[in-house]
Amino acid sequence: MTAEAAKPAHARNLVRAFTLLDILAEATEGLTLAEVAVAASLPEATAHRLLNVLEDLKVVRVGEGNRWRVGRHLLELGAAYLDSVEIRSEARDLMAHLTEATGETCALGVLDEDRVVYIEKTDSPHPVRMHSGIGRSNPAVTSSLGRAILAFSPDWVVESAMAGGLPRRTERTVTDAEALLAELHRCRERGYSVDDAENEPGIRAVGAPVLDYRGRPVAALSVAGPEQRVRADRLDELGRATAEAARELSFRLGYSPHRSGGR
Structure with missing residues (x-):
């Protein structure tokens, strides 16, 4: 059993969500759903579900060409850290x-x-x-x-x-x-x-x-x-x-x- 598989389901999803954020943070031009799934080694359905949750939280966004990017709330969180x-x-x-x-x-x-x-x-x-x-x-x-x-x-x-x-x-x-x-x-x-x-x-x-x-x-x-x-x-x-x-x-x-x- 891998370390990730040993975690509870909610913990695995949290780790995966942060993995998606890390991937999108490095992709300034954005990524399609398929590209995100490949980069994260996740099924497209799983990646899409996690992206939708992150979109609701405004930490990611989907724009032109259905390309996913980091969202404004991530900037707000980063600014709060830097201001501290x-x-x-x-x-x-x-x-x-x-x-x-x-x-x-x-x-x-x-x-x-x-x-x-x-x-x-x-x-x-x-x-x-x-x-x-x-x-x-x-x-x-x-x-x-x-x-x-x-x-x-x-x-x-x-x-x-x-x-x-x-x-x-x-x-x-x-x-x-x-x-x-x-x-x-x-x-x-x-x-x-x-x-x-x-x-x-x-x-x-x-x-x-x-x-x-x-x-x-x-x-x-x-x-x-x-x-x-x-x-x-x-x-x-x-x-x-x-x-x-x-x-x-x-x-x-x-x-x-x-x-x-x-x-």
Whole structure:
């Protein structure tokens, strides 16, 4: 008997409903009923029944071409979650200044198990820029945001993030555990992390941790852009600027180097 089959029927349906939401969240152009059923490995009748319930709750909608998409209530729920994260309001002016100073996209992210979730960003003024949507996530081990948080986290957090393996996102991705641990050590030493087009082809990024009053990493700031502009010889400059903004945000959250052992 599978783990899903062992659950009560209502619990199985709840899990399936959230699976459908995850599938539709990744399909910006929407999916037909048949495509949803295939993606969820469900009979069409089951998928249709669940979609109808979700439609009644306004978390999905069906539109032109009978294609299903996420609904407005999902946005309302997401906004409620983001509004509860006060760090966003404290970070906005710092992020705007960082983007103005560097010319590149600045992002704020938090760790969610083995992934880092974008909760705020300021876009580069350049027409060619990194497109990272709020609410999206990336593996913590490959992104500059995730690495910045992991570098200042306890060992068990790092081990948990690495437990599922190191995904190869690009040709440059570090997939060796020892090499990644060495990179996290370098991040601690210099105060910022580097993603050398390892998470997304052609995109370089630097990240720095945001610490709370206990000195624990609760988020990270990053600066990212095309490697034609974010050249290797700019990484230290951008890293230091990002670290300075993250340090100021940490102070706003009550961080004190005297109480926390220094940073």
